[in-house]
């Protein structure tokens with residue numbers, strides 16, 4: 001190669017790396033409980049007879065109520081809710097009914113959680129770190145999840161797109177939250193639990209969550225998960241973020257909502 005070719009190649013590699021970095025993963029963080037910081041998506045969800053929601057979370061808050069996601073419709077403010085009522089409980093609401101798993105995910109480490117539902121028998125499953133923590137049938141069986149609602153990440157809606165409850169605001173970090181209109185297989189959940197940046201939700205993709213941010217969730221990029229797509233990772237191997245590191249320019253590059 002000539003020098004020009006070499007520098008062109010280097011430039012191309014840098015450019016591709018930059019594109020990759022632009023698409024690369026980020027984490028969102030809520031450091032105080034308030035009702036001002038969230039991500040909101042009107043009309044995000046079509047009618048659904050199957051649903052999967054997968055995400056990563058990390059929190060050290062042991063006992064407060066935490067709402068990761070709420071989807072309200074004009075008829076039902078609990079059409080879909082991912083709700084941690086306190087300590088080791090995790091609830092999955094579909095069309096106003098819920099099922100629960102018990103597991104300590106509030107230990108300051110990242111955990112991957114998937115919630116899966118199918119209409120016909122109301123089959124449901126809650127996976128934690130790729131293992132099935134709880135599952136069964138009879139969760140809103142025969143009921144279709146309605147469209148025309150509003151999906152909010154980080155707050156609980158007590159009415160459509162509002163009346164957020166301060167006590168239920170999320171605190172901690174979220175990453176790679178994807179919503180699918182089908183039930184994922186064990187294998188897909190497993191692959192996701194070992195993938196840095198899945199971003200494959202066909203109803204809501206994590207990358208697009210950036211577009212719905214309101215208030216001041218912290219925007220962390222690069223993510224605690226340092227790898228790129230498809231790479232084996234261990235998010236918890238990343239250095240623990242201290243408060244001062246969280247506040248530093250180095251880490252909090254965008255300083256909040258974008």
Ligand SMILES: *[C@@H]1O[C@H](CO)[C@@H](O)[C@H](O)[C@H]1NC(C)=O
Pocket residue numbers: 049050181182202
């Ligand atoms: C999921 O959505 C896609 C379009 O994004 C559609 O083609 C497909 O039929 C849907 N699948 C189900 C199970 O609803």
